[in-house]
Amino acid sequence: MDFKSSDTVPGPPPEDHLPHTTQAAVKIVIVGGFGVGKTTMVGSVSEIRPLTTEETMTQAGIGVDDNYGSDSKTATTVAMDFGRIRITEQLVLYLFGTPGQERFWFLWNGLFEGALGAVVLLDTRRLEVSFDVIGRLEERGVPFVVAVNSFPDAPRYPIEELRGALDLPVEIPIMECDARRRASSREVLMTLVRFLHSLAMRRAPV
Template sequence: MAYNDSDSAGRHAAYAGGPREEDLLPSSAEQSVKVVVVGGFGVGKTTMVGSVSEIRPLTTEETMTQAGAGVDDLAGVERKTETTVAMDFGRITLDERLVLYLFGTPGQQRFWFLWNGVIEGALGAVVLVDTRRLEDSFQAMDRLEESGVPFVVAVNTFPDAPLHPVPELRAALDLSAGVPVVTCDARGFDSSREVLLTLLRHLYARATEGGPPSPAVTASPSPSEAP
């Protein structure tokens, strides 16, 4: 994303003085977990990371130009003017012990060569879905399954997107019964946070059913948030 000179000067001044107090991890933090947010082009990945991050998110959005015409499918997102070309990054502290580091992947197929580095080391993933373009989610889920990364599906409720019952969505996405499906508004902090909690509950359930959970997952839902 391009910044003007005053923005750049402000950032350099902030860095010279060290990290901002609100960017520091709480001293009580014991576990950190890497989570990736994936999905097709324009489904709201950058929006979700930005809405839920407690620090100023790092984005790599660039202005879309005529060079992308005929390459990027803008069906359903005709008003989109910027696109992620590397990754998004944010952080959220869920309780006094557990911190999630969020990595958003680029949606366009021409940038998918970056996915391996972003997905590597992830404990779990959120697959963000737009019901107007369900087919755009298939390859993202295939990549996660190939990498062995558990995931949940979050349906981003765009104002003009059709609503479908969960059983129909499962069938259309060819999901197993064990994969949670939730709806969300990626613009909202509470809604995006609930998606992440759903993912952690899913990871915890998988760990306790399949063997001893990892320390990070054990620390996930606080007693008040556990199902």
């Protein structure tokens, strides 16, 4: 997905320092296979200039990486993407986008450390890539929501059909999104925050 077409934060560039009203900062990871839009999502929603670790794709990855859609993609994340968004005056999310190519998945363990939750970004043209991604989150006990990124040529399925294909329990939120659009990406993050809050309330002592 082309990052250049993403929404940008209107107005003057925001300051990098945290607002004085901040009371909590939460680490969130955005995971998914190669080319599902993780860098795009971080870039569209971040209030600071996002940090990316993209490198030009080379012939060396042929036969090694999942290069689906690489005819229009010239760079790939090799370490992480980083951004920040203020959800309320008191709550700030730090966003860490993981590399999608499988040979870089060993970096995920470090990125998961201290993460309160995750967004699993899906491309319905390659649902099978998501099975290992979701499995890794479940193994580590990281709560997550699923966001189906809207690619123009991707097939669309009813949410409950996707839930069955991914073998996800009914309480895990699944929604459609457009990672290029700030409002859409922000709503995904808000859904995750609400989900995490509901889990915390459920676990709280009576």
